[in-house]
Amino acid sequence: MARAHLESLLRARKLDVTLTDTSIPRSPDDRASTGLPVVDAALGGGFARGQLSEIVGPRSSGRTAVLCQALAAAAARGELVALVDTTDRFDPVSAGAAGLDLSRVLWIRDTGDAARALKATTLVLQAGNFGIVAFDLADVPAPALRAFPFTTWLRIAKIVEGSQTVALIVGSDRIARSPGGVTLTLESPVREPRVQWTGSSHRARFVAGVDPKARVVGGR
Numbered sequence: 001m002a003r004a005h006l007e008s009l010l011r012a013r014k015l016d017v018t019l020t021d022t023s024i025p026r027s028p029d030d031r032a033s034t035g036l037p038v039v040d041a042a043l044g045g046g047f048a049r050g051q052l053s054e055i056v057g058p059r060s061s062g063r064t065a066v067l068c069q070a071l072a073a074a075a076a077r078g079e080l081v082a083l084v085d086t087t088d089r090f091d092p093v094s095a096g097a098a099g100l101d102l103s104r105v106l107w108i109r110d111t112g113d114a115a116r117a118l119k120a121t122t123l124v125l126q127a128g129n130f131g132i133v134a135f136d137l138a139d140v141p142a143p144a145l146r147a148f149p150f151t152t153w154l155r156i157a158k159i160v161e162g163s164q165t166v167a168l169i170v171g172s173d174r175i176a177r178s179p180g181g182v183t184l185t186l187e188s189p190v191r192e193p194r195v196q197w198t199g200s201s202h203r204a205r206f207v208a209g210v211d212p213k214a215r216v217v218g219g220r
Contacts, residue, residue, distance in 0.1 A: 057186030079131025
């Protein structure tokens with residue numbers, strides 16, 4: 001029933017078939033900027049289109065902030081983006097306040113069923129015409145992730161190969177990436193200078209944000 005409902009939603013938005021969009025370049029070296037200069041510099045301009053990449057790190061490392069910024073940058077370019085939110089972590093109010101045009105977001109919320117969320121991700125990727133499709137597995141228990149066959153990630157990489165789409169996995173630890181994709185590892189903000197505070201004194205301060213420290217693995 002969940003699959004049928006998703007397919008009906010895709011048909012309603014005319015996204016049930018693989019589409020082409022000449023407004024999004026498809027050269028092998030094309031990159032989707034994250035909108036974060038430091039991260040883009042490390043990625044060589046952004047995430048490679050037609051590849052499966054991942055954003056990983058512990059809680060409070062900035063992984064959600066980087067993802068939202070990447071989605072916002074894609075939406076600002078006029079692209080459609082999709083987020084498969086396996087454990088209902090996405091906060092649309094905060095994302096909208098941060099600059100994400102929610103009218104260009106397909107948000108698929110689930111109830112923690114990773115297998116069902118995977119099916120939804122596959123359907124969206126097969127529909128095509130998305131600049132970024134993110135599969136958020138950050139709070140999914142490790143045993144559930146290990147239950148996925150290794151061929152799962154090979155299949156996802158094959159679906160987006162040669163397309164304009166960036167497939168992104170968000171998780172606590174490394175899960176998978178395609179040969180041309182990257183692992184963007186974010187470290188926990190354990191040092192005080194990386195935490196941004198607001199307030200007039202040390203007794204009345206609030207966390208205003210975190211400067212993520214990123215490390216790229218596998219970039220070409």
